Amino acid sequence: MKMYRLEVLEEQLVATPLGRQIRDIFEEHVEEVMMLINHNRQVMVIWHRNLGPEFINHAVRSGMEKDFEVPREIKGIQLTTLLRRMAAVLQENGSPALARTIGNYSVLVLNWAQRCNSLHQVFDEIKKINAEFTPGTK
Structure with a gap:
């Protein structure tokens, strides 16, 4: 498997104030989410049964290779199914702050x-x- 420098993706993300806000939200919760994926049985099962690692690999590759697209479905599992199931299990098993953040942003992510x-x-x-939301940037 090809290895990518994730810093390249972060540089693209933080190019705007909104991107920096998204990065900050991600950094606030990534440690807890990784702990739940690796140590909470319910979260681990949903993550692996719904092919989370495969979708993440495709997403990273799509950020590095301009013409690569993330498949909408892998082995019969849809990306939106993974996202919905992960949102539900993380809200059930995570901290109140994580549950709130998922509630606030899950519709945007699904869109x-x-x-x-x-x-x-x-x-x-x-x-x-x-x-659209920053005056003078159109």
């Missing part, structure tokens, strides 16, 4: 998963949203 085929497209969406 991006349905409309975007790559991280490049997600980054474009972030830039577009940022421009």
Whole structure:
């Protein structure tokens, strides 16, 4: 498997104030989510049965390779199914702060998963949203 430098993705993400806000939210919760994936049986089972690692690998590759698209489905599992199930199990097993954050952003993430085929497209969406809500950036 090809190895990628994730710093490249972070640089693209933090190119806008909204992207920096998303990065900060991610950093606030990533440790807890990883702990739950690795040590909480319910979360671990949902993550692996719904092919979380495979989807993550495709997402990272789509951020590095301009023409690569994240499949909407792998081995009969849809990306949106993974996202919905992970949101539910993380809200049930995570901290109140994590549950709140998932509640606040899950619709946005699901919309991006349905409309975007790559991280490049997600980054474009972030830039577009940022421009719409930041005076003088259109």
